[in-house]
Amino acid sequence: LNAELGCYxxxxxxxxxxxxxxxxxxxxxxxxxxxxxxxxxxxxxxxxAVISMCNCSEEVLAQAGLGIDKVDFLVPHQANQRIIDACAKRLGLPLERVLINLSSYGNTSAATIPLVMEEAFREGKIKNGHQLLLTASGTGFTWGAMLMRWYDYKLKKE
Known part of the structure:
Protein backbone atom coordinates (compact mmCIF):
# COMPACT_ATOMS: atom_id res chain seq x y z
CA LEU A 1 0.00 0.00 0.00
CA ASN A 2 2.90 2.32 0.74
CA ALA A 3 6.62 2.34 1.54
CA GLU A 4 9.30 4.66 2.87
CA LEU A 5 13.10 4.20 2.80
CA GLY A 6 16.03 6.30 3.92
CA CYS A 7 19.25 6.54 5.83
CA TYR A 8 21.04 8.76 8.29
CA ALA A 49 16.77 2.51 15.59
CA VAL A 50 13.61 3.27 17.56
CA ILE A 51 13.24 6.81 16.23
CA SER A 52 13.85 5.84 12.60
CA MET A 53 11.60 2.76 12.67
CA CYS A 54 8.76 4.67 14.31
CA ASN A 55 9.08 7.85 12.24
CA CYS A 56 9.04 5.99 8.92
CA SER A 57 6.14 3.81 10.13
CA GLU A 58 4.13 6.90 11.05
CA GLU A 59 4.97 8.47 7.68
CA VAL A 60 3.80 5.38 5.78
CA LEU A 61 0.52 5.38 7.70
CA ALA A 62 0.03 9.13 7.16
CA GLN A 63 0.63 8.80 3.41
CA ALA A 64 -1.95 6.00 3.29
CA GLY A 65 -4.41 8.08 5.34
CA LEU A 66 -4.62 5.37 8.00
CA GLY A 67 -4.19 5.27 11.75
CA ILE A 68 -2.36 2.61 13.72
CA ASP A 69 -5.77 1.17 14.64
CA LYS A 70 -6.11 -0.10 11.05
CA VAL A 71 -2.93 -2.19 11.36
CA ASP A 72 -3.50 -5.82 12.29
CA PHE A 73 0.16 -6.53 13.06
CA LEU A 74 3.41 -4.64 13.39
CA VAL A 75 6.21 -6.68 11.81
CA PRO A 76 9.49 -5.22 13.09
CA HIS A 77 13.05 -6.19 12.32
CA GLN A 78 14.01 -8.63 15.07
CA ALA A 79 17.18 -6.82 16.20
CA ASN A 80 16.53 -7.04 19.92
CA GLN A 81 13.56 -7.16 22.27
CA ARG A 82 14.16 -3.70 23.75
CA ILE A 83 13.93 -2.05 20.33
CA ILE A 84 10.77 -4.01 19.49
CA ASP A 85 9.15 -3.11 22.83
CA ALA A 86 10.04 0.57 22.47
CA CYS A 87 8.67 0.73 18.91
CA ALA A 88 5.41 -0.95 19.89
CA LYS A 89 4.98 1.40 22.84
CA ARG A 90 5.77 4.53 20.83
CA LEU A 91 3.41 3.48 18.03
CA GLY A 92 0.68 2.63 20.55
CA LEU A 93 0.38 -1.09 19.80
CA PRO A 94 0.08 -3.83 22.43
CA LEU A 95 2.64 -6.62 22.07
CA GLU A 96 -0.19 -9.01 21.12
CA ARG A 97 -0.29 -7.16 17.78
CA VAL A 98 3.46 -7.34 17.22
CA LEU A 99 4.95 -10.36 15.46
CA ILE A 100 8.01 -11.55 17.38
CA ASN A 101 10.15 -14.67 17.03
CA LEU A 102 13.41 -13.29 18.38
CA SER A 103 13.63 -15.87 21.16
CA SER A 104 13.49 -18.70 18.60
CA TYR A 105 15.97 -17.47 16.00
CA GLY A 106 17.78 -14.38 17.30
CA ASN A 107 18.70 -11.59 14.91
CA THR A 108 18.91 -13.23 11.48
CA SER A 109 19.79 -9.94 9.78
CA ALA A 110 17.86 -9.30 6.55
CA ALA A 111 15.79 -12.47 7.00
CA THR A 112 14.04 -11.43 10.24
CA ILE A 113 10.91 -9.96 8.69
CA PRO A 114 10.24 -12.72 6.11
CA LEU A 115 10.91 -15.39 8.76
CA VAL A 116 8.51 -13.94 11.33
CA MET A 117 5.84 -13.41 8.65
CA GLU A 118 6.09 -16.97 7.34
CA GLU A 119 5.95 -18.37 10.86
CA ALA A 120 2.92 -16.22 11.77
CA PHE A 121 1.13 -17.25 8.57
CA ARG A 122 1.87 -20.94 9.19
CA GLU A 123 0.53 -20.59 12.75
CA GLY A 124 -2.67 -18.95 11.48
CA LYS A 125 -2.02 -15.52 13.02
CA ILE A 126 -1.86 -13.68 9.70
CA LYS A 127 -5.03 -14.05 7.69
CA ASN A 128 -6.14 -13.00 4.24
CA GLY A 129 -6.78 -9.25 4.14
CA HIS A 130 -4.74 -8.40 7.24
CA GLN A 131 -2.88 -5.13 7.06
CA LEU A 132 0.74 -5.43 8.15
CA LEU A 133 3.15 -2.63 9.01
CA LEU A 134 6.72 -3.79 8.36
CA THR A 135 9.55 -1.69 9.78
CA ALA A 136 13.30 -2.07 10.05
CA SER A 137 16.56 -0.32 10.63
CA GLY A 138 19.91 -1.73 9.66
CA THR A 139 23.49 -1.40 8.57
CA GLY A 140 24.60 2.06 7.55
CA PHE A 141 21.77 3.53 9.62
CA THR A 142 19.31 2.67 6.89
CA TRP A 143 15.63 2.41 7.71
CA GLY A 144 12.38 1.57 6.05
CA ALA A 145 8.74 0.77 6.52
CA MET A 146 6.05 -0.72 4.33
CA LEU A 147 2.32 -1.00 4.80
CA MET A 148 0.93 -4.04 3.02
CA ARG A 149 -2.20 -6.12 2.84
CA TRP A 150 -1.64 -9.86 3.20
CA TYR A 151 -3.03 -11.90 0.35
CA ASP A 152 -3.04 -15.68 0.39
CA TYR A 153 -2.65 -16.56 -3.28
CA LYS A 154 -3.96 -20.08 -2.58
CA LEU A 155 -7.43 -18.72 -1.79
CA LYS A 156 -9.80 -18.17 -4.68
CA LYS A 157 -11.09 -14.65 -5.20
CA GLU A 158 -14.74 -14.37 -4.33
Missing part, protein backbone atom coordinates in the same frame (compact mmCIF):
# COMPACT_ATOMS: atom_id res chain seq x y z
CA UNK A 9 24.40 9.43 6.66
CA UNK A 10 25.42 11.64 9.55
CA UNK A 11 25.30 8.83 12.15
CA UNK A 12 28.47 6.98 11.12
CA UNK A 13 30.29 8.14 14.26
CA UNK A 14 27.91 6.07 16.44
CA UNK A 15 28.99 2.70 15.05
CA UNK A 16 32.05 1.90 13.05
CA UNK A 17 35.52 0.60 12.56
CA UNK A 18 37.95 3.47 13.16
CA UNK A 19 40.98 1.90 11.47
CA UNK A 20 41.70 -0.37 8.55
CA UNK A 21 41.78 -0.05 4.82
CA UNK A 22 43.28 3.01 3.17
CA UNK A 23 41.80 5.55 5.55
CA UNK A 24 43.89 4.50 8.56
CA UNK A 25 46.08 1.53 7.61
CA UNK A 26 47.19 -0.97 10.21
CA UNK A 27 50.13 0.14 12.28
CA UNK A 28 51.58 -0.76 15.65
CA UNK A 29 49.71 2.21 17.14
CA UNK A 30 46.28 1.36 15.65
CA UNK A 31 46.61 -2.26 16.77
CA UNK A 32 47.62 -1.26 20.32
CA UNK A 33 44.66 1.15 20.50
CA UNK A 34 42.37 -1.65 19.24
CA UNK A 35 41.11 0.56 16.42
CA UNK A 36 40.48 -2.49 14.22
CA UNK A 37 37.55 -3.60 16.36
CA UNK A 38 33.99 -2.38 15.94
CA UNK A 39 33.19 0.49 18.26
CA UNK A 40 29.59 1.27 19.11
CA UNK A 41 27.65 3.71 21.24
CA UNK A 42 24.86 1.26 22.11
CA UNK A 43 22.55 3.85 23.66
CA UNK A 44 22.70 6.00 20.52
CA UNK A 45 22.23 3.01 18.19
CA UNK A 46 19.13 2.00 20.19
CA UNK A 47 17.74 5.54 20.07
CA UNK A 48 18.40 5.89 16.35
Missing amino acids: GDKAYILGLPAGGGRLPASEETVQKKLHFTQMNGREVFKC
Whole structure:
Protein backbone atom coordinates (compact mmCIF):
# COMPACT_ATOMS: atom_id res chain seq x y z
CA LEU A 1 0.00 0.00 0.00
CA ASN A 2 2.90 2.32 0.74
CA ALA A 3 6.62 2.34 1.54
CA GLU A 4 9.30 4.66 2.87
CA LEU A 5 13.10 4.20 2.80
CA GLY A 6 16.03 6.30 3.92
CA CYS A 7 19.25 6.54 5.83
CA TYR A 8 21.04 8.76 8.29
CA GLY A 9 24.40 9.43 6.66
CA ASP A 10 25.42 11.64 9.55
CA LYS A 11 25.30 8.83 12.15
CA ALA A 12 28.47 6.98 11.12
CA TYR A 13 30.29 8.14 14.26
CA ILE A 14 27.91 6.07 16.44
CA LEU A 15 28.99 2.70 15.05
CA GLY A 16 32.05 1.90 13.05
CA LEU A 17 35.52 0.60 12.56
CA PRO A 18 37.95 3.47 13.16
CA ALA A 19 40.98 1.90 11.47
CA GLY A 20 41.70 -0.37 8.55
CA GLY A 21 41.78 -0.05 4.82
CA GLY A 22 43.28 3.01 3.17
CA ARG A 23 41.80 5.55 5.55
CA LEU A 24 43.89 4.50 8.56
CA PRO A 25 46.08 1.53 7.61
CA ALA A 26 47.19 -0.97 10.21
CA SER A 27 50.13 0.14 12.28
CA GLU A 28 51.58 -0.76 15.65
CA GLU A 29 49.71 2.21 17.14
CA THR A 30 46.28 1.36 15.65
CA VAL A 31 46.61 -2.26 16.77
CA GLN A 32 47.62 -1.26 20.32
CA LYS A 33 44.66 1.15 20.50
CA LYS A 34 42.37 -1.65 19.24
CA LEU A 35 41.11 0.56 16.42
CA HIS A 36 40.48 -2.49 14.22
CA PHE A 37 37.55 -3.60 16.36
CA THR A 38 33.99 -2.38 15.94
CA GLN A 39 33.19 0.49 18.26
CA MET A 40 29.59 1.27 19.11
CA ASN A 41 27.65 3.71 21.24
CA GLY A 42 24.86 1.26 22.11
CA ARG A 43 22.55 3.85 23.66
CA GLU A 44 22.70 6.00 20.52
CA VAL A 45 22.23 3.01 18.19
CA PHE A 46 19.13 2.00 20.19
CA LYS A 47 17.74 5.54 20.07
CA CYS A 48 18.40 5.89 16.35
CA ALA A 49 16.77 2.51 15.59
CA VAL A 50 13.61 3.27 17.56
CA ILE A 51 13.24 6.81 16.23
CA SER A 52 13.85 5.84 12.60
CA MET A 53 11.60 2.76 12.67
CA CYS A 54 8.76 4.67 14.31
CA ASN A 55 9.08 7.85 12.24
CA CYS A 56 9.04 5.99 8.92
CA SER A 57 6.14 3.81 10.13
CA GLU A 58 4.13 6.90 11.05
CA GLU A 59 4.97 8.47 7.68
CA VAL A 60 3.80 5.38 5.78
CA LEU A 61 0.52 5.38 7.70
CA ALA A 62 0.03 9.13 7.16
CA GLN A 63 0.63 8.80 3.41
CA ALA A 64 -1.95 6.00 3.29
CA GLY A 65 -4.41 8.08 5.34
CA LEU A 66 -4.62 5.37 8.00
CA GLY A 67 -4.19 5.27 11.75
CA ILE A 68 -2.36 2.61 13.72
CA ASP A 69 -5.77 1.17 14.64
CA LYS A 70 -6.11 -0.10 11.05
CA VAL A 71 -2.93 -2.19 11.36
CA ASP A 72 -3.50 -5.82 12.29
CA PHE A 73 0.16 -6.53 13.06
CA LEU A 74 3.41 -4.64 13.39
CA VAL A 75 6.21 -6.68 11.81
CA PRO A 76 9.49 -5.22 13.09
CA HIS A 77 13.05 -6.19 12.32
CA GLN A 78 14.01 -8.63 15.07
CA ALA A 79 17.18 -6.82 16.20
CA ASN A 80 16.53 -7.04 19.92
CA GLN A 81 13.56 -7.16 22.27
CA ARG A 82 14.16 -3.70 23.75
CA ILE A 83 13.93 -2.05 20.33
CA ILE A 84 10.77 -4.01 19.49
CA ASP A 85 9.15 -3.11 22.83
CA ALA A 86 10.04 0.57 22.47
CA CYS A 87 8.67 0.73 18.91
CA ALA A 88 5.41 -0.95 19.89
CA LYS A 89 4.98 1.40 22.84
CA ARG A 90 5.77 4.53 20.83
CA LEU A 91 3.41 3.48 18.03
CA GLY A 92 0.68 2.63 20.55
CA LEU A 93 0.38 -1.09 19.80
CA PRO A 94 0.08 -3.83 22.43
CA LEU A 95 2.64 -6.62 22.07
CA GLU A 96 -0.19 -9.01 21.12
CA ARG A 97 -0.29 -7.16 17.78
CA VAL A 98 3.46 -7.34 17.22
CA LEU A 99 4.95 -10.36 15.46
CA ILE A 100 8.01 -11.55 17.38
CA ASN A 101 10.15 -14.67 17.03
CA LEU A 102 13.41 -13.29 18.38
CA SER A 103 13.63 -15.87 21.16
CA SER A 104 13.49 -18.70 18.60
CA TYR A 105 15.97 -17.47 16.00
CA GLY A 106 17.78 -14.38 17.30
CA ASN A 107 18.70 -11.59 14.91
CA THR A 108 18.91 -13.23 11.48
CA SER A 109 19.79 -9.94 9.78
CA ALA A 110 17.86 -9.30 6.55
CA ALA A 111 15.79 -12.47 7.00
CA THR A 112 14.04 -11.43 10.24
CA ILE A 113 10.91 -9.96 8.69
CA PRO A 114 10.24 -12.72 6.11
CA LEU A 115 10.91 -15.39 8.76
CA VAL A 116 8.51 -13.94 11.33
CA MET A 117 5.84 -13.41 8.65
CA GLU A 118 6.09 -16.97 7.34
CA GLU A 119 5.95 -18.37 10.86
CA ALA A 120 2.92 -16.22 11.77
CA PHE A 121 1.13 -17.25 8.57
CA ARG A 122 1.87 -20.94 9.19
CA GLU A 123 0.53 -20.59 12.75
CA GLY A 124 -2.67 -18.95 11.48
CA LYS A 125 -2.02 -15.52 13.02
CA ILE A 126 -1.86 -13.68 9.70
CA LYS A 127 -5.03 -14.05 7.69
CA ASN A 128 -6.14 -13.00 4.24
CA GLY A 129 -6.78 -9.25 4.14
CA HIS A 130 -4.74 -8.40 7.24
CA GLN A 131 -2.88 -5.13 7.06
CA LEU A 132 0.74 -5.43 8.15
CA LEU A 133 3.15 -2.63 9.01
CA LEU A 134 6.72 -3.79 8.36
CA THR A 135 9.55 -1.69 9.78
CA ALA A 136 13.30 -2.07 10.05
CA SER A 137 16.56 -0.32 10.63
CA GLY A 138 19.91 -1.73 9.66
CA THR A 139 23.49 -1.40 8.57
CA GLY A 140 24.60 2.06 7.55
CA PHE A 141 21.77 3.53 9.62
CA THR A 142 19.31 2.67 6.89
CA TRP A 143 15.63 2.41 7.71
CA GLY A 144 12.38 1.57 6.05
CA ALA A 145 8.74 0.77 6.52
CA MET A 146 6.05 -0.72 4.33
CA LEU A 147 2.32 -1.00 4.80
CA MET A 148 0.93 -4.04 3.02
CA ARG A 149 -2.20 -6.12 2.84
CA TRP A 150 -1.64 -9.86 3.20
CA TYR A 151 -3.03 -11.90 0.35
CA ASP A 152 -3.04 -15.68 0.39
CA TYR A 153 -2.65 -16.56 -3.28
CA LYS A 154 -3.96 -20.08 -2.58
CA LEU A 155 -7.43 -18.72 -1.79
CA LYS A 156 -9.80 -18.17 -4.68
CA LYS A 157 -11.09 -14.65 -5.20
CA GLU A 158 -14.74 -14.37 -4.33
